[in-house]
Amino acid sequence: MVSTEFRPYQISMKHQGTKHDNQILTQMRMWLVYHPPVFCTIGLKDLELQLRNIKSDSTFDLVCKVLHVCEAPSGEWIFYVWDGTDTPPTELQTRLDMEAVTPTPLHPEEAPLPREVLCTLPCVGTVLRVFSNRFSKEILHLQKDIYWARFCNITCKQEFGMWKGSLLPSSRIRLLSNEDGSVIERLKTYDGRFATQVHREPMASLHMASDITDVEFKRAGYTTLMESLTHEQVTHKFKTLVRVVAAYPCQGKELHSLLTGDYCLRLTLEDPTARIHAYVHKDDAVSFFGGFLTLAALTRKMNRLLGVPEPEDDAEEGMAGGRNPPWIWCCLKSYRLDKYDPWGSRRYRIFGTEIRD
Numbered sequence: 001m002v003s004t005e006f007r008p009y010q011i012s013m014k015h016q017g018t019k020h021d022n023q024i025l026t027q028m029r030m031w032l033v034y035h036p037p038v039f040c041t042i043g044l045k046d047l048e049l050q051l052r053n054i055k056s057d058s059t060f061d062l063v064c065k066v067l068h069v070c071e072a073p074s075g076e077w078i079f080y081v082w083d084g085t086d087t088p089p090t091e092l093q094t095r096l097d098m099e100a101v102t103p104t105p106l107h108p109e110e111a112p113l114p115r116e117v118l119c120t121l122p123c124v125g126t127v128l129r130v131f132s133n134r135f136s137k138e139i140l141h142l143q144k145d146i147y148w149a150r151f152c153n154i155t156c157k158q159e160f161g162m163w164k165g166s167l168l169p170s171s172r173i174r175l176l177s178n179e180d181g182s183v184i185e186r187l188k189t190y191d192g193r194f195a196t197q198v199h200r201e202p203m204a205s206l207h208m209a210s211d212i213t214d215v216e217f218k219r220a221g222y223t224t225l226m227e228s229l230t231h232e233q234v235t236h237k238f239k240t241l242v243r244v245v246a247a248y249p250c251q252g253k254e255l256h257s258l259l260t261g262d263y264c265l266r267l268t269l270e271d272p273t274a275r276i277h278a279y280v281h282k283d284d285a286v287s288f289f290g291g292f293l294t295l296a297a298l299t300r301k302m303n304r305l306l307g308v309p310e311p312e313d314d315a316e317e318g319m320a321g322g323r324n325p326p327w328i329w330c331c332l333k334s335y336r337l338d339k340y341d342p343w344g345s346r347r348y349r350i351f352g353t354e355i356r357d
Helices: 019-034 138-144 181-194 225-229 252-260 282-289 295-306
Strands: 059-071 077-082 128-132 147-159 162-176 213-215 237-248 265-271 274-280 327-336 346-351 353-355
Touching: 059 138, 059 162, 059 181, 077 147, 128 147, 138 147, 138 162, 213 327, 225 237, 225 265, 225 274, 237 295, 252 282, 252 295, 274 282, 282 346, 282 353, 295 353, 327 353
Parallel strands: 128 162, 274 346
Antiparallel strands: 059 077, 059 147, 077 128, 147 162, 213 353, 237 265, 237 327, 265 274, 327 346
8 A cells, every 4th residue: 555645844945846756756665565675575564563472582673553652761761652452471580589679560661651651651552661772753753743663673571470562773764754654553452452451461371360269340341450550549449350460478378368467468560551550459359369378378378369389380489480370350459548649649449359269
């Protein structure tokens, strides 16, 4: 498909476009269709991935919408990109016994986005952070407006179970028209996904949602974590589908203290849109675990949530190993600790959720 858009990315103060300019541009586009550059004929489509197909330590092209660009305190530039799909869930390698000392981070960048920026991001589909240690002229355009772009020859890796994109010295950014074929294809995919409630759920969970938990809000609709984070009200309740990527405490003796002492359990929850900390308070602990259980029963239930392999497969408790937590339904409600700083002091609490035997 040949674009018919003539909106320039950059113009001089005295520029005045004419129909003749538009005709020449159309002719150049038509010539390019029949005389593609060499790199377009050697498998460019094979190198082009969507976020749902990305792999660690491989180079590829990514067609995406650049939603936000900013410079980090470290001097790196961060591109927040989206194509309407979900990045694949990762296998976690974190040490559970280090959660008390080094909590699992909630985002790849050093500091969270300001709320006014966060509220402009889509609530369905992953927003990938792509890092660059150099400035490029495209950043000037991307800071002024939202564009679709092709990130050529980039790579991705996993850190703390989160995807992080990186620009290589050979990487390039090409701004695209809204009428570009790849852009139209991605918009159609997203429109089809957004049309039905079930397809808004995490892509990886469609055939893998577990029955580990029971929830009270059985008839409530599905809400993504990003929908909650950008909700207009500080306090609200919702049902969501998440993975438990970390917990503190997570060992049997400490968990048993939750049922009898004055403590709370902190879970790190994730879906394709965000990560949050959610707490199981003392009043909800007994119902969450399904009663006053033995140490062995508590440990077994927690390990199921965290995707910890069975003891015979991973003999040393607390050691690093691959974990693949299941997708679980749970009910959450948000609350604030400080009425003078409601958004900054907002927390999440799990309720109406029970781990099955």
